[in-house]
Amino acid sequence: MLTAVWQPHLYAKSMRIAREQIHDQNRRNEAGHREALNFLTGRLKKDGHDTERLLKSIADFQLAIPSWALGTGGTRFARFTGGGEPRSLEEKIMDVGLLHALNRSSGSISLHIPWDIPGNATEVMALAGELDLEFDAVNSNTFQDQANQDYSYKFGSLSHTEKSVRQKAIQHNIDVINYGKALGSKALTVWLADGSCFPGQSNFAKAFQRTLSSLNEIYSELPDDWKMFVEYKPYEPNFYSTVIQDWGTSFLLAGKLGAKAFTLVDLGHHLPNTNIEQIVATLMMEGKLGGFHFNDSKYGDDDLTVGSIKPYQLFLIFNELVYGMNNPASTNPPPAWMIDASHNVKDPLEDLLQSVEAIKLAYAQALLVDHEELEAARDNNDAVLAQEILQQAFRTDLRPLIAEARLIAGGALDPVSAFRSLNVRKHLIGERGFKTVSTGL
Ligand code: RM4
Ligand code: MN
Numbered sequence: 001m002l003t004a005v006w007q008p009h010l011y012a013k014s015m016r017i018a019r020e021q022i023h024d025q026n027r028r029n030e031a032g033h034r035e036a037l038n039f040l041t042g043r044l045k046k047d048g049h050d051t052e053r054l055l056k057s058i059a060d061f062q063l064a065i066p067s068w069a070l071g072t073g074g075t076r077f078a079r080f081t082g083g084g085e086p087r088s089l090e091e092k093i094m095d096v097g098l099l100h101a102l103n104r105s106s107g108s109i110s111l112h113i114p115w116d117i118p119g120n121a122t123e124v125m126a127l128a129g130e131l132d133l134e135f136d137a138v139n140s141n142t143f144q145d146q147a148n149q150d151y152s153y154k155f156g157s158l159s160h161t162e163k164s165v166r167q168k169a170i171q172h173n174i175d176v177i178n179y180g181k182a183l184g185s186k187a188l189t190v191w192l193a194d195g196s197c198f199p200g201q202s203n204f205a206k207a208f209q210r211t212l213s214s215l216n217e218i219y220s221e222l223p224d225d226w227k228m229f230v231e232y233k234p235y236e237p238n239f240y241s242t243v244i245q246d247w248g249t250s251f252l253l254a255g256k257l258g259a260k261a262f263t264l265v266d267l268g269h270h271l272p273n274t275n276i277e278q279i280v281a282t283l284m285m286e287g288k289l290g291g292f293h294f295n296d297s298k299y300g301d302d303d304l305t306v307g308s309i310k311p312y313q314l315f316l317i318f319n320e321l322v323y324g325m326n327n328p329a330s331t332n333p334p335p336a337w338m339i340d341a342s343h344n345v346k347d348p349l350e351d352l353l354q355s356v357e358a359i360k361l362a363y364a365q366a367l368l369v370d371h372e373e374l375e376a377a378r379d380n381n382d383a384v385l386a387q388e389i390l391q392q393a394f395r396t397d398l399r400p401l402i403a404e405a406r407l408i409a410g411g412a413l414d415p416v417s418a419f420r421s422l423n424v425r426k427h428l429i430g431e432r433g434f435k436t437v438s439t440g441l
């Protein structure tokens, strides 16, 4: 049974995982873990790696969890909801608290407005604070019409041909900034569904210019210590053209908007086989990579568990990210990391635990790459050696090191198995019911 801590708040009855429960779980796996860790650190030290530094970097790496990914996702055909899904923003925050208690790496939550409007910001902040969580970027939504809306985004929002509709979409983004201010967020993420479904439907240049001018109005309301992230996507929901279709378009907008505007890369927002690592390198070179949405995909914006389909690509992306972050000439601020996934068949919380693990693993493997050696191989045009260096890092099983970083931080050695043996989902179903549907995707 999990500890139910009663507090004088609305969310008082919600379950929390006590540290002691995690320690109990860890004791069961401790011996096997020590053995694997000693073997690994012995090898790493022999190869000249500073394992203490690696542990610290791994522990410091925090990922934001989107408020819309805590329930079951769906496709345009069906949605098969799971049990015990969070029914309110408070319950979503509780869920992220559970993840963070288990892995100590999910220390923030990103809100999508109006799916998750914070009613009482002070209470919401207090709850997050209790669970050691912060608020990451706030996201605007001008891709759906809301009930009682007397205008429509059917033909676009910030790029709409009608000024009055653009004005509503601009105002919505400003409202989102204001919600974020009250919660301590420091960034606004704009993703637009704007585009066209048929050739001839839209004037590309005019749609771009209208978008730029709308974004400019939003940008002028952005506080000085905030950033604006412009997310791109090649298709869907529009199938012929998207106004902000690729990194080049987003980069162009960010450049025209100003120093607080950046490009956001979502791994699922590329056409098949796009070289995403090269996009990352270019954006970081220009100091314009602001945010990152992790997921994995086979075909399109599948929003699958990070690392489930193309783990080597994930590693290659991290290799560029680490290079970009450590390159002394880089002016790129540390990007905001978030998971943007959807869970159609898995338990959302288990899926998120798996994604966080995959990201940390790829990050840690990328930290093993000796960039001086790699540069030397490149300068000598030694493709064989360059591949050896990368694959040596990629094929090193760093899972014991990730587990150790989590253990030191007070998390579970094996978060998914702890989640299962603590019966977290069963407990949530008991608390919230079986037929629950949370807002989001
Ligand atoms: C989009 C995009 C955005 C997310 C929405 C829900 O495809 O990834 O980041 O806000 O989905
Ligand atoms: Mn995204």
Ligand code: MN
Residues within 6 Å of the ligand: 266, 268, 269, 301, 340
């Ligand atoms: Mn997406």
